[in-house]
Amino acid sequence: MLNNKVVIITGGGSGIGLAAARMFAAKGANVLITGRRMEVLEEITANHPSIKGFVADAGNPESAALTVEAAMKQWGRIDIIVNNAGAGAIMPLEDVNAQSILDIFTVNVTGPTLLAAAAIPHLEKTKGLIINMSSTYGSKAGANLSLYGSSKAAIEYMTRSWALELAPKGIRVNAIASGPVETAFLRDRMGxxxxxxxxxxxxxxxSIPLGRRGEPNDVAAWMVSLANPEMSWVTGQVIGVDGGLMVT
Ligand SMILES: NC(=O)c1ccc[n+]([C@@H]2O[C@H](COP(=O)([O-])OP(=O)(O)OC[C@H]3O[C@@H](n4cnc5c(N)ncnc54)[C@H](OP(=O)(O)O)[C@@H]3O)[C@@H](O)[C@H]2O)c1
Structure with a gap:
């Protein structure tokens, strides 16, 4: 279904990003995954000929252009950007400082924005797709989640805004608001x-109506669905994949 399509997935070394990389590759796509640890990327790509790794920190403004360049050098086209890498924090308002705000927003807002912007000329050629990762807490309030949640609210607003801006170029933009998924996020990102x-x-x-936390594949499957050419009349949407948590 996605033969020869090229997908960039930030934070593709574990969790939802890795599940998505494997699913896109299984559908015939070539996938560039980014992350900050070379050894993690090397281990994954050793077993997957159509997945390549690129060391890049989504919080570094220089990463966007370099990541786009790496995919273009490898395959000469870009069809899908998945802005998946995310920072998190459980932080009461009393503990917030300028650096903690910057740490979250640089990874969750600045990085995805710069990557999407850098990819526009290439996505225009392929009539491509941007998928942003949000969270149930991008719209549901959560005590001590104001930084994380507001950064996801920002990416949801950008999803709708970019969808309008980029529709004339034939580029679609959607987001997935994931519910709680079994990954290392609570340990590694939330501390x-x-x-x-x-x-x-x-x-x-x-709390989840369907009675279980999600698995990375539950979310990855929706990313791949958004890329299905037969399901392409969708843009500007934030799709809740959360076992029903949002409607509680
Ligand atoms: N898990 C959940 O319950 C959940 C719920 C809602 C939304 N989400 C969202 O889903 C996305 C992925 O979450 P996940 O749970 O799959 O994450 P994860 O398993 O904790 O991390 C995924 C990967 O992201 C990489 N990464 C982290 N920071 C990065 C950065 N600054 N630049 C590049 N790569 C980075 C990590 O590798 P390195 O450390 O080597 O860089 C890791 O391999 C995030 O945007 C998160 O907010 C997750």
């Missing part, structure tokens, strides 16, 4: 202890 993680997971299991 929670194992006990806190167990408590959060139990609370989430009880």
């Amino acid at each position: 929670l202890t194992p006990e806190q993680i167990d408590a959060v997971k139990e609370h989430e299991r009880q």
Whole structure:
């Protein structure tokens, strides 16, 4: 279905990004995954001939142009950008400082914006697609989640705005607002202890109408669906993939 299409996935070394990389590759696409740790990317790409790794920090403004250049050098086209890399923080307002705001917004807002902008001329040629990763908490309020949630709210607004701007070029822009998914995010991005993680997971299991936290493939499957040429009359949408959490 996606033979010879080229996909860039930021933060593709684990979790949802890796599941998406594998699914896109299984559909015939060539995939460039980014991340900050070379060894993680090398381990993945060693077993997947159509997945290549590129070391890039989504929080570094120089990464956007370099990432686009790497994909163009490798395959000569770009069809799909998945702005998946994300920073998180559970941070009461009393603890916020200028640096903590910057740390989240640089990765969750500045990085995706610069990557999308850098890719426009290439996406215009392929009538391509941008997929932004949001969260249930991009629109649902959460105590101590104001930085994380507002950065996702920003990417949701950008999704709608870019969809309007880029439709005349034939580029579609959508977002996925994921519910809680089994990845290392709570440990590595939110900085929670194992006990806190167990408590959060139990609370989430009880809050999600479908009775379980998601698996990375639950979200990755929707990314691949958005790229399906038969499902292409969709742009400017934020699709909730969350076991029903948003409607509680
Ligand atoms: N998991 C959830 O419950 C959940 C729920 C809603 C939304 N989301 C969103 O889904 C996205 C992916 O989450 P996940 O849970 O799959 O994440 P994850 O497993 O914690 O991380 C995925 C990958 O992102 C890379 N990464 C982290 N920061 C990066 C940066 N600044 N630049 C480039 N790569 C970076 C990491 O590799 P390195 O450390 O080597 O860079 C890691 O391999 C995020 O945007 C997150 O906000 C997740």
